[in-house]
Structures are given as structure tokens and as C-alpha cells.
Amino acid sequence: MTRDTNSTPKTAVLYRMVMEEHVCPYGLKSKDLLEREGYAIDDRPLKTREETEVFMEEYGVETTPQTFIDDERIGGYDALREFFGQDVKDDDETTYQPVIAIFAVxxxxxxxxxxxxxxxxxxxxxxxxxxxxxxxxxxxxxxxDVETFSTMFLNYDLLARKWVRYGYVYPFGEALAGILMVAGALVWISAPVAFFIGTVGAVSVFKAVYIDKREIKCACVGGGSNVPLGFVSLTENLMMIFMGIWMPARAMGLF
Known part of the structure; x- marks a missing residue:
């Protein structure tokens, strides 16, 4: 639900939990959003569990905070974002934000x-x-979360399907190779590890995405990610293959 806020009075009533043992973070976010949108807020803190339960029963809601504008209940924080025309991401929505953050930093x-x-x-x-x-x-x-990663990894990795424990070994191998390459040390360990896991990964991803045409989530940024399997994971594996070749070649003075 969206509305042209310029045509409505800039006042809002906000019910949120403010207790000694718990201050609702979404209540704080709702308050901040309303203030940034230029609203004067009638802040009505719910200071006890009993008071909160009475409020939820009275208005037939299951969560707080709850915002009211012009005597109309807008809802919680996500509903308030929608009211002001802001995007609200679905929990299952695919996103490249984790990958962009990692590569940018x-x-x-x-x-x-x-x-x-x-x-x-x-x-x-x-x-x-x-x-x-x-x-x-x-x-x-x-x-x-190695357990969750290994489970998602089994959806497409060819070696992990043959040897399940590989899904538990993989992240440690990637970390070891990366750390040694940052230090420029023990190339004879880091290069083979990176080349091996990169090659197996690249073949697995290519088969799953470009041959089998499967649409599944990528385990490249952990087991709880919503990053789609494809270009990102393939890029990760190709980078490891490249470093597995490049680092020993440079160490031998070939470049």
C-alpha cells in the first residue's frame, strides 16, 4: 500500500515495545523512518508483556510495532516501508548483494x-x-555454518555427491589457499589446493547451470544465501584455477 504523503497530515501514532529487558528494534526503525518522512509521532510505548498482549488482542494483530496514520492501521515496519513506497525484500528473493559486498571490500x-x-x-x-x-x-x-553449506553444496557439486565429507573440507581448503596466497607463502600447497577445488567446482557449476539448466541457490557465500547458482560461483572457481596456475608460474620466474 502506497500513498502520496504530501496530501496527508504529518502525524502518526506508533505502538512499540519498550521494556527494561527488551526494546523492539523494529519499533526504533519505524520511529526513525517516520521522523525521516517528516511525521510528528505520538509514541505510545508498550512497557510490559501484559500491556503488549492486551494491545495485540484489541487490534487483532500478532506483532508489534504497529503504526497508525489518519486512524488507519498501516502495520509493522515492512508495511510502513511499503506505505512510503520503499522496496521490501522477500525472504526468498534472489540477491547479489552479499557477493558485491565481498568483492568490493x-x-x-x-x-x-x-x-x-x-x-x-x-x-x-x-x-x-x-x-x-x-x-x-x-x-x-x-x-x-559448515553444516548448512555442505547440505546446499550437495545440490550440485559432483565430488561432494560421491564423497559427502568433501562438502565439509571445501571451505577449509579455500580458506587455507586464500591465506597462503595473501602471504605469498607455501605456493606448493596453496596452488594445488586452489586448482583442485576450483576445477571440480567449475565443472560442477557448468554442468548444473549450463547443461542441466537447473535453477538452484549457490552455496558460494554460505548455506543461507539467496544468490543464484551460475556466473558468481563459476567466477569464484575460475579465479581459484587461475591462481592455482599463476602463483607457481610466477614463483618460478615465468612471469
């Missing part, structure tokens, strides 16, 4: 390291750091 960190060590952001080492740091960040996402 990794890129900026790589430039920062290059500037600190070499006095310039345009260095070959910055490119290597970018990929290595990205690998570390992606591994951290998986390591937050």
Missing part, C-alpha cells in the same frame, strides 16, 4: 595493501591480493 583492501607496501595501487600484487582476499571472505561465509 576485497578489492579495496587489495588496493590498500598495495599502497601500503608499494606506494601505488596499480601493482600486480594488488590483483593477486584481490583474488586471495576474496577467497578468504568467501570461505568465512561458508565456515559460519
Amino acid at each position: 576485497a578489492f579495496l583492501m587489495a588496493l590498500g595493501l598495495s599502497w601500503a607496501f608499494y606506494g601505488s595501487i596499480l601493482t600486480l600484487r594488488a590483483f593477486e591480493w584481490f583474488i586471495a582476499i576474496s577467497m578468504c571472505f568467501l570461505a568465512v561465509q561458508k565456515l559460519q
Whole structure:
């Protein structure tokens, strides 16, 4: 529900939980949003569980906060966002935001390291750091909940389907390879690990997406992600393949 707020009085009534042991975060967000939209707020805190239950029973609602404008109940925080014409994401909506955040921060960190060590952001080492740091960040996402990651991973990874424990090993291998590549150390360990898991991953993703035409979620940023399997995961694996070849070749002086 949306409305032209310029045609309505700038007043709102807000019921929200404000207790000693709990202050509702969505109530604070609703209050902040109303203030930013120029509304004067009649703030009516619900200070006890009993008071909250009486309010919810009276208005036939199951949650707080609840906002009223012109004696009309708008609803909770998401409903208020919709009222003001803002996007509200569905829990199952696909998004690339986690990946964009990871790659953007990794890129900026790589430039920062290059500037600190070499006095310039345009260095070959910055490119290597970018990929290595990205690998570390992606591994951290998986390591937050290895069990959930491994379950999602089984949807498409060919090796994990043959050897289930590989889904538990993968994030540790990616983290190990990324850390060693950031340090530029033990290339004889990091390169084979990155090349192996990258190759298996690339083949698995290519088969699932481009041959089998399956539409499933990617486990690349952890088991709870809504990132679709495809270009992002394939890019992650191709980066590891590249580093698995590039790092030993550079160590041998071929580049």
C-alpha cells in the first residue's frame, strides 16, 4: 500500500515495545523512518508483556510495532516501508548483494595493501591480493555454518555427491589457499589446493547451470544465501584455477 504523503497530515501514532529487558528494534526503525518522512509521532510505548498482549488482542494483530496514520492501521515496519513506497525484500528473493559486498571490500583492501607496501595501487600484487582476499571472505561465509553449506553444496557439486565429507573440507581448503596466497607463502600447497577445488567446482557449476539448466541457490557465500547458482560461483572457481596456475608460474620466474 502506497500513498502520496504530501496530501496527508504529518502525524502518526506508533505502538512499540519498550521494556527494561527488551526494546523492539523494529519499533526504533519505524520511529526513525517516520521522523525521516517528516511525521510528528505520538509514541505510545508498550512497557510490559501484559500491556503488549492486551494491545495485540484489541487490534487483532500478532506483532508489534504497529503504526497508525489518519486512524488507519498501516502495520509493522515492512508495511510502513511499503506505505512510503520503499522496496521490501522477500525472504526468498534472489540477491547479489552479499557477493558485491565481498568483492568490493576485497578489492579495496587489495588496493590498500598495495599502497601500503608499494606506494601505488596499480601493482600486480594488488590483483593477486584481490583474488586471495576474496577467497578468504568467501570461505568465512561458508565456515559460519559448515553444516548448512555442505547440505546446499550437495545440490550440485559432483565430488561432494560421491564423497559427502568433501562438502565439509571445501571451505577449509579455500580458506587455507586464500591465506597462503595473501602471504605469498607455501605456493606448493596453496596452488594445488586452489586448482583442485576450483576445477571440480567449475565443472560442477557448468554442468548444473549450463547443461542441466537447473535453477538452484549457490552455496558460494554460505548455506543461507539467496544468490543464484551460475556466473558468481563459476567466477569464484575460475579465479581459484587461475591462481592455482599463476602463483607457481610466477614463483618460478615465468612471469
